[in-house]
Amino acid sequence: MSYTTDSPFKSISILYRKSHIWLSNGCAGAGLTAAQAVVILILCDFRALTQDEITKRLSLDKSVIAKTVTKLEEGGFLLREPNPRDKRTYQIRPTEKGWQVYPLIKQEVEGCFARMTQRMSETERAEFRRLLALAADTTLEPEE
Amino acid sequence: MSYTTDSPFKSISILYRKSHIWLSNGCAGAGLTAAQAVVILILCDFRALTQDEITKRLSLDKSVIAKTVTKLEEGGFLLREPNPRDKRTYQIRPTEKGWQVYPLIKQEVEGCFARMTQRMSETERAEFRRLLALAADTTLEPEE
DNA sequence: TAAAAATGGTGGCAACTGCCACCATTTCAA
């Protein structure tokens, strides 16, 4: 008997948890957890960001980013440079070691989507991507 | 500046986290966390299940379900009846208190989907639901 | 300009989850 998913809430939970398991396994060899990998990814995409900018781009709580950034600095994947213009903030940049794992992470993240959509047509896959983005953006709207 | 979602991986993370925050807030008044609410939901849907059946229906690790069921039993939301046919298992049923929160949980879970799809047309919403289910089912396929 | 508010960041706590080792029981196979 197959336990087919019946509710969107459950589907989203399953997709989230499975893709994080895949990313964890894919990045374990590089010494990175899934959450750390995502931060490296966004950091390499933008070259340099403050913690607050990372927080907004990933829409995670700022304390979560603080902890992840600390771990990544300890692991030598990024550097915090104090910002002379605003002493409250750091400029955060990937190190050489960070750049080295960037291609792997990009590939793993794209692989997750490919894997969960392998039974979709090209058209369905594009539509799924569009609707996911629309839903996520709607979620981020300020409350009224 | 709006930080629009660009990758499906990120979209799924955001949708998962936001919907769990919504469900947590919606169920806090009933003395339930989001994970507990989902177990009550599936239990009331099927009237009686073993832990293993809950595990399969939610595709969560069995130890996660064990912990949640323990908490729910302590909270008086469900009962474990030892199963005479197989002494390894319990039959788990909602109590009266469990049944009382069922309608609220159902409403909250449906509200999550309505909320994230509020900018979609009816057609898009149906298609999104279908594609989510397809992706989640694909994810659950045995590896080959 | 001084007080108040906003911003960026940190640390603690709790909830959720996955993985693993383990136990008891049941099922399967030699």
Added chain:
DNA sequence: TTGAAATGGTGGCAGTTGCCACCATTTTTA
């Protein structure tokens, strides 16, 4: 039928996340 494998469940540990209280700094405002 007995030993091995599978099944259902538990407990510990670690990773991810959100919320809150708090601090330092910057910006706003009265």
